[in-house]
Amino acid sequence: MTLKAWLAMGIAMALGTAQAQEGHEVAVGTHLAPGTGYVSVARFDDAPAKDPRHLLMVFEQDGMGGIPLWESRDGGDHWTHLMDITDQAHKGNAKWQLRWQPHLMRMQRASGGLAAGTLILSANATGNDEHEHVGTQDLQVYASTDEGKTWTYRGSVIKGGGKPSDKDNKGVWETNIHVLDDGRMVAYYSSEQHKAEGYNQVLAHKLSTDGGKTWGKEVLDVAIPGGVERPGMAIVERLGDGRYAMTYENIDGPQNGQVQIKFSRDGLDFGDPQRHGDPVITQSGAWPAACPVIRWFPVGGPEGVIVVSAERAGGGGDEGGRAFYFNTASGRGPWWEVRAPVQKLTGNIHAGWTQALLQRDDGSFLHVTSSSSPQDPLSPRLNEILYNTAPLRFDRYEAEDAAMTNAVPVPDRHASNLRKARLGAGSQARLRFQINSTAGLHTLRLRFADVGIAATPALRVNGAVVGGQSNYSDPTAKASGWNVLTVKAPLLAGFNTIDVDGAAYVQDVDYLQLDGDADAP
Structure with a gap:
């Protein structure tokens, strides 16, 4: 048989196998609770309350119940629901609630009067109009100084408005908050408030010197001219060499949703905002797409490993987004895939929409993400949160x-x-x-x-x-x-x-x- 015939047979077998697997797709992971997506986990891994097995988790849930807060005391093997964190800035107004894109972090250094160890929650609060459609948004910041038992409203990073489906929407989305080496707090977010300037959506940041009560001027990090490309969902991670790395999705770009990565020495200057950065891509051309999360771990070699999760993939990668992409060269060169501990089900774009990954003391990795329902995979309202722990091979x-x-x-x-x-x-x-x-x-x-x-x-x-x-x-x-x-x-x-x-x-x-x-x- 000729080489061409062998390869043709391989393609035919690939299609047949893929169809067979798709018909018997089964999720892998332990059910936690109903949840549409956007999981974020914080760990008590340093002083003053060092307990690396103590974890807190938030995610989006359907409806107007607030942001659910869950706790684990055994490194993620078991979880307990603590409370739903609700909108304090609009308390008593039934049309307002904390709803979308929660990000939970634990401060490793003091910032603006808040001590090291303080928990920070940022989330998108939405206000409904008379037709129960989202009309106003408010990226809010909350703090807890008692390990999540109580929460205090700190301030608003930025406000926006308009229905998300409207072409002239002035929406704001997806805060990701960090504390810089000098103690200033930085909030990265997405904004649709620059459309008149020719930007469909931009990635930007603001600084706070008073622990999130007030925020300074807006600085653009990614802004692609032309009014078509839509960079979004920026997540920033500190690397082992001290640099900051930002991943984001580029919706409606040349490769729809392709994950890009940019680097910064200080967490504030990511270079020319009109430059995309570099694509996360394998040598064969596979790339993660949509809702990326970047993490760095001190394993896999002398430079550690960068791991990127995403909702889906293109270029021949797993379209269900059931693999991570890793790089052991500080972002240089090609990326490689490794199977994710949770094998989620697809069916709607919220399944796998922002995921959590952390390394446990035994070297294994805890993975938490959302998965669609086998009964109605098209409905994000029926999504569930799954978690699982497994080793990850960064030497393969x-x-x-x-x-x-x-x-x-x-x-x-x-x-x-x-x-x-x-x-x-x-x-x-x-x-x-x-x-x-x-x-x-x-x-x-x-x-x-x-x-x-x-x-x-x-x-x-x-x-x-x-x-x-x-x-x-x-x-x-x-x-x-x-x-x-x-x-x-x-x-x-x-x-x-x-x-x-x-x-x-x-x-x-x-x-x-x-x-x-x-x-x-």
């Missing part, structure tokens, strides 16, 4: 994310990310992995399988063929037929090019692993 590089020559991605429920790459026969077929590494001798493990006729692909490291290869059956495989090719090779400090060349016959490749335990899941 998925074959479907590598640069492909004469290869195609193929769904496979027995592959580590439910997908693999079907690599054509011959030296012209290749998977190329650009991997950041430390210098020295490393163990490379390639998980692959025969497609009808046995063959072994070849590994090249920085252009040189690697010898001393051993080949054995994978003892941890859930399905028979997987093999692991193991080699030792010297790698350079920084990026290395690792090629998997086609064998005499077609092969399926699952992943390339750098060091780590071969028997681990």
Whole structure:
């Protein structure tokens, strides 16, 4: 059979498998409560009340009941509902309530009269008109100094108005609050109040020197001219090297919803607002889309790891958004996928709309997100909040994310990310992995399988063929037929090019692993 025929068969099998899987899609995770989306978790992981297993969580719920606050005392294994936090600025007005885009954070340093350890909640309060349609918005800030037992209104970052569906809406959305090194509080948010200037929506920030009571002038961080592209949902994270990284969705951009990333030294200057930044994208062209959240963790290598979650994906990525994208080079170079602990169901855009991820003391990761209802997946009102804890492998590089020559991605429920790459026969077929590494001798493990006729692909490291290869059956495989090719090779400090060349016959490749335990899941 010709290479073209083999690849065509791979595509046909991919479509068939995808349809089969879609018909039997099952959510993975523990049900917490009804919730439409936008999960945010804070942890008591430093002084004065250091208890890393003590967590607080907020999310959106349907209706006018306020923002639900949940607590865990065991690192996220079990949760208790504490209260619904309600709008104090419009207390007694039934048409007003705290409703959308809650963000919960715990201050690690004092700010404007608030002590370190204070909890800060920001959320979008909405006011309904006489027809019970949203007519006014208020991005409010609340503080708690008693571990979430009581909350005090601090102030308003910005107010907006108009129906969200109106083209001339002046809406404001999605606060994300941090305390800078000098103690000033910064609030990042989205604004539709610059349409007359040619911006569909902008990302901006304001500063507060009095702990969120009052806020200074607006500064634009992302503003794409033309009136079409709609950057939104900015989340900012402090990296291990001290920089700040901002991710956002670019709705109605060249790739609708594609996640972009920008960097800042001080958390205030993200460069020219009219520049998008850089896309989060794999070598094969897969990219996360919509509602991104960025986190940094001190694992995965000397530079730590940046992890981005999103509601969905494009470019061949999982359209259901059930994988994270990670980068172990401080944002340089390509991104890679890893399966998310919660496997949510899709069906409406609120399923997976802003997610929470944190690392526990045992090295595992707690993931919380919203999932659609199997009974009525189109209705966000029936969404549920799911949570799950699992390890995340940042030493495995998925074959479907590598640069492909004469290869195609193929769904496979027995592959580590439910997908693999079907690599054509011959030296012209290749998977190329650009991997950041430390210098020295490393163990490379390639998980692959025969497609009808046995063959072994070849590994090249920085252009040189690697010898001393051993080949054995994978003892941890859930399905028979997987093999692991193991080699030792010297790698350079920084990026290395690792090629998997086609064998005499077609092969399926699952992943390339750098060091780590071969028997681990």
